[in-house]
Amino acid sequence: MKILVPVDGSDISFRALSFAAEMARRYEGTVHVIHITDRKNDVTDDIVERAKDILDAEGIEDDPEVSLDLELDFRPSKRVGEDILTLVDERGYDHVVMGHHGSGAVERAILGSAAETVIKSDTVAVTVVP
Template structure:
């Protein structure tokens, strides 16, 4: 089973990675697809740098840096995994990777690094719940029950 795991650098996304790794260690035959979505370059960045390839390299490096702790966790547990860094709208890109990789489920944090949050789920989490054609499992913050 392939699991899509969005990684945005937040503690909660790392908890999602840890949860997926625990499933694999417990016996679920799985491959993790660790994905980071970078925002497209701003107009300011495009105007000042003038080099789309350089901007793409910067985005890829930032994404790989964000994925590094998740990759390390999967490697330490000997869990098969692939990495993807993509640029664009977060939900659209996650759905694109989901389809391209043939993932059968998503495991993600209930909130990410974004500033906009609904009462129960983050905006990306809510959109994935509504739009993903596969089951979505949410990992809650440690203190979620403290409210």
């Protein structure tokens, strides 16, 4: 099982990473971490470092990847969801484990939700960690 874990720097996304690491151990899978952003900066480096620390603590070998998408200016959550689905298709992931912030209906209507976009695609198994 190939598991993709998108992280955005939130505690929820790192909780999802820990969950994915446990899942990979139980089902003899692999984990790959991605951070999708429109710019690389110190915050990006911190997110990658924290993800690497979690992977190391969980005994998982992976180097978190940063994916730059310079078109994240309009409905960024929906765009991130689409970027995740593109990676699933191109790289053959079997499962996506991701956090969800539980935003309300108004936020979803305006911004969309990366998790919601991935779930609605119905193209890959998804575990959402609250």
